[in-house]
């Protein structure tokens with residue numbers, strides 16, 4: 257029988273960003289220690305509420321490590337405590353941080369006028385999120401290529417064998433700062449043919465094996481267009497998320513996808529990208545060694561867990 261443990265009897269909130277969906281747990285004073293099995297029970301789509309991840313909404317000042325965060329970023333009043341559906345921790349969630357800010361705003365926990373911004377603490381560092389009407393842009397911070405030397409020489413730094421495809425392919429590792437591997441495919445038919453399953457004998461395999469695990473993005477570049485006088489690239493993506501499985505979107509994954517295609521394109525490749533995912537579309541902008549992500553955020557329900 258399902259046990260929600262410390263979460264039993266609580267009111268939670270569900271929401272999504274381009275259909276990457278989350279269960280938010282309001283815990284402003286940091287009273288809750290949520291175990292991996294409690295996260296997994298709530299995120300279970302058949303016996304729980306259902307979600308790709310769980311986000312505890314907590315004041316930075318209520319965290320043990322909060323003093324360090326606040327010393328460096330005194331304005332990071334709120335901390336996004338993100339967990340994957342299996343209960344594991346991740347450094348960052350690009351779709352989640354927009355939903356998190358939308359929740360803070362909707363619940364009246366922050367004032368956020370159109371054009372205003374708020375700094376959010378995350379395990380990957382403090383992130384500024386700016387409201388643009390009903391969309392949000394998150395400054396996702398620094399990105400880098402963990403295997404830059406090898407990638408510069410051969411365009412990839414890992415070999416990935418993906419069930420459903422006709423043999424292993426080169427992948428590019430990107431940190432934003434959570435780990436991603438991006439693999440380019442020639443067309444939408446191969447994109448549809450890939451089996452993106454997390455467990456068991458039919459999961460993708462990597463050589464070398466990423467030590468911290470990885471998220472995997474399969475991308476089909478769709479070319480470039482001129483939009484408002486500037487060149488914008490487009491890419492279609494499917495994603496297999498670490499700790500979750502295939503999801504309908506992944507914000508950090510869309511950043512990795514755009515950054516990989518831009519890296520492969522070389523000098524002159526656009527800085528702005530539309531990334532099309534099964535759950536919708538986001539926009540990624542590269543600003544030197546930083547990357548920004550713009551997209552929607554919606555809240556869907558208040559849910560009271562049974563005792």
Ligand SMILES: N[C@@H](CCC[C@H](N)C(=O)O)C(=O)O
Pocket residue numbers: 276309340345346347348349350351352434435471497498499500505506507508509
């Ligand atoms: N869906 C998220 C990424 C969540 C974390 C990821 N599964 C990991 O383990 O790194 C996003 O929108 O970025």
